[in-house]
Amino acid sequence: MPAQPSAQPTDHPPDTELAAEQEHLAESRRQLARMRERTESMDASAAGDWVSREYLESTFALRMKQLADDPTIPLFFGRLDMAADTGGSGAGPAECFHIGRRHISDPTGEPMVIDWRAPVSLPFYRASRLEPMGVGLRRRYGYQHGRLTAYEDEDLQAPASDDYSAILEAEIERPRVGPMRDIVATIQPEQDVIVRSELSRSVCVQGAPGTGKTAVGLHRAAYLLYAHREQLTRQGVLVVGPNASFLRYIRDVLPALGEIDATQSTIEELVAGTLRGVNPRWTVRGEDSAAVATLKGDPRLAEVLHRALWAHPQAPTEGLVLPRGARRWRVAAYEADEVITSLRARGVRYGAARAMVPQSLAHRILVKMELAGDSPDDRVQNAVARSAPVKKYAAELWPAVEPARLVWRLLSDPGLLAAAADGILDADEQALLLWDRPAKSPASTAWSLADAVLVDEAVDLVERTPSVAHIVADEAQDLSPMMLRALARRSSTGSLTVLGDLAQATTPWATRSWAEALGHLGKPDAHVEQLTRGFRVPGEVIEYAARLLPHVAPDLEPPTSVRRSRGELRLEPAGRMVDEVRAAVGREGSVGLIVPDARVDEVGAALGAADVAFATLGDEADVDSHLDLVPASLAKGLEFDHVLLLEPAGIVAGEHDRVTGLRRLYVCLTRAVTSLVVLHDEPLPPELGTP
Numbered sequence: 001m002p003a004q005p006s007a008q009p010t011d012h013p014p015d016t017e018l019a020a021e022q023e024h025l026a027e028s029r030r031q032l033a034r035m036r037e038r039t040e041s042m043d044a045s046a047a048g049d050w051v052s053r054e055y056l057e058s059t060f061a062l063r064m065k066q067l068a069d070d071p072t073i074p075l076f077f078g079r080l081d082m083a084a085d086t087g088g089s090g091a092g093p094a095e096c097f098h099i100g101r102r103h104i105s106d107p108t109g110e111p112m113v114i115d116w117r118a119p120v121s122l123p124f125y126r127a128s129r130l131e132p133m134g135v136g137l138r139r140r141y142g143y144q145h146g147r148l149t150a151y152e153d154e155d156l157q158a159p160a161s162d163d164y165s166a167i168l169e170a171e172i173e174r175p176r177v178g179p180m181r182d183i184v185a186t187i188q189p190e191q192d193v194i195v196r197s198e199l200s201r202s203v204c205v206q207g208a209p210g211t212g213k214t215a216v217g218l219h220r221a222a223y224l225l226y227a228h229r230e231q232l233t234r235q236g237v238l239v240v241g242p243n244a245s246f247l248r249y250i251r252d253v254l255p256a257l258g259e260i261d262a263t264q265s266t267i268e269e270l271v272a273g274t275l276r277g278v279n280p281r282w283t284v285r286g287e288d289s290a291a292v293a294t295l296k297g298d299p300r301l302a303e304v305l306h307r308a309l310w311a312h313p314q315a316p317t318e319g320l321v322l323p324r325g326a327r328r329w330r331v332a333a334y335e336a337d338e339v340i341t342s343l344r345a346r347g348v349r350y351g352a353a354r355a356m357v358p359q360s361l362a363h364r365i366l367v368k369m370e371l372a373g374d375s376p377d378d379r380v381q382n383a384v385a386r387s388a389p390v391k392k393y394a395a396e397l398w399p400a401v402e403p404a405r406l407v408w409r410l411l412s413d414p415g416l417l418a419a420a421a422d423g424i425l426d427a428d429e430q431a432l433l434l435w436d437r438p439a440k441s442p443a444s445t446a447w448s449l450a451d452a453v454l455v456d457e458a459v460d461l462v463e464r465t466p467s468v469a470h471i472v473a474d475e476a477q478d479l480s481p482m483m484l485r486a487l488a489r490r491s492s493t494g495s496l497t498v499l500g501d502l503a504q505a506t507t508p509w510a511t512r513s514w515a516e517a518l519g520h521l522g523k524p525d526a527h528v529e530q531l532t533r534g535f536r537v538p539g540e541v542i543e544y545a546a547r548l549l550p551h552v553a554p555d556l557e558p559p560t561s562v563r564r565s566r567g568e569l570r571l572e573p574a575g576r577m578v579d580e581v582r583a584a585v586g587r588e589g590s591v592g593l594i595v596p597d598a599r600v601d602e603v604g605a606a607l608g609a610a611d612v613a614f615a616t617l618g619d620e621a622d623v624d625s626h627l628d629l630v631p632a633s634l635a636k637g638l639e640f641d642h643v644l645l646l647e648p649a650g651i652v653a654g655e656h657d658r659v660t661g662l663r664r665l666y667v668c669l670t671r672a673v674t675s676l677v678v679l680h681d682e683p684l685p686p687e688l689g690t691p
């Protein structure tokens, strides 16, 4: 990045200009307060009925939250001065817009701050000297503790020079504290294209560590909630992340952007919800070996479940007899068989087809009545469908199936599994799938995550799962095909933002290619975008980590770093751990001590003995204590200013195969914003090369 600013960022701009901007900020704050007061004074009791009143009350409450003013969060961060119109009847004053997190207007309705998501704001993120998009000047503001202290102008009409921005750089280089923050002031053009892509488009982002995938996904959710407020509030937006610590890390981003209408969940929470729907006391508490979990996540299991379920409608051996008045009406067994065949061909869910059986049988009887010279109407057909003999016969013909019981039976009963999996799974696979010691009932089963995903699939085979309008799926490379299908059914009428990095795949069932994953997600045509410009990891550190790339994902482009500082990278003996921790804690910014999972307790004890305060991630802890002790398996998606990484060889050895171990190490090596100290006594994995 060239060092010479094209526009002078300054802490000492002409006083009048800075004062005018400060006054605009103060006035915006006053107007926001006025908008809040007005909303506060609105009276929901005027509503005609309690439904409308409740609706109004919740709308007002939501609006109040959106209008909340946090003095530490700048109300605007940029300004666009449109190029003066030089054609026609002479140049009028150029239009100028302040751009911020939410819309603020004065009492006459004149905008004081424009929402960053409004179409007018688009050039702030995309315009360049090559393509100024009608913009004359782009201004960025510098703030200190909520006070506007500086601004920086970029003249987009001036002859091309470099695009250096000190304010942009300061934002990217700032030390990290606490949970993730929004990047609304500095979204980059390649990110903005993804953020603003249409609701109907599913997008997949393959991005190297720190390229802003999570940030982009969350901003896209915020953008879509703004652009399609009513539809998305009604149908829902779901953000899916890898674990609870990660969700805690990102949970403040959407509320800070004024959006509280998105649900944030792990895949486990989603399917645990399905189990709870069957029985409120059921939870995910079982464990599978890697081989079993991988097989349970295989898409062929969908076929097995489908076949097992649809084996239930059985051709009857006897026909139906319905006494009615003096007559006895009959539906022969072969006719009942035809009913089954035609309902199977409808392509509807098992439950929906089952609900049609009594009417289908009644229809057959009605035709016979007509042939016999009667003229029955709809009421007769309904009465026949509801009659006890028809209902009883229908229930035997097309039995009700409890989805969880179906999965429990399949995984317990070799005969049943063999029948359903014949030609789909071989004998070894079937043997692997069966529980060693099946529980006596579904209720006493210790359901694992993979089991719960199967139950979720079975539930959907019986009854359609409701779809939300949009899902953002983060770290999607780690989801099994069956998990991807769980997301597919939740977005069957909606769209997806799929985020991930194949080089960071660490589950045994992880996706091998995005094309395959998108197929399971039901969006095979989604566009795959690549991001390689990293905003987190400094050059020296990313280059070191990237030595692993040929071994973990040879097809991917190596990441680069946009950070100006090259960062710090040191290798030290493991015995220096406590000293290095103390030194890092004394510096500005967050500190993460990443260790092999198996060593968390031992390292925690060593820190305790040395009187070093820390929080262990994954327990009660959020990512906001100064020093986090991070099990390697929970490092994904997080970042720390200073990372101390203990025993790379131990981290690699903690996984079930070498490639996965190296990928885990790649994840851990790419968490640092400023410095990385690798502490080791064991030899480093040879794939890292010589220092």
Ligand SMILES: Nc1ncnc2c1ncn2[C@@H]1O[C@H](COP(=O)(O)OP(=O)(O)OP(=O)(O)O)[C@@H](O)[C@H]1O
Binding pocket: 171, 172, 181, 182, 183, 186, 187, 188, 191, 207, 208, 209, 210, 211, 212, 213, 214, 215, 216, 501, 504, 535, 536, 636, 637, 638, 639, 670
């Ligand atoms: N345009 C931007 N301006 C400023 N900071 C940015 C920008 N884009 C990303 N960042 C910052 O870079 C860091 C990494 O972003 P993020 O966590 O979204 O990356 P990621 O691609 O999801 O990384 P990983 O694959 O490691 O999980 C975050 O601190 C984020 O705020």
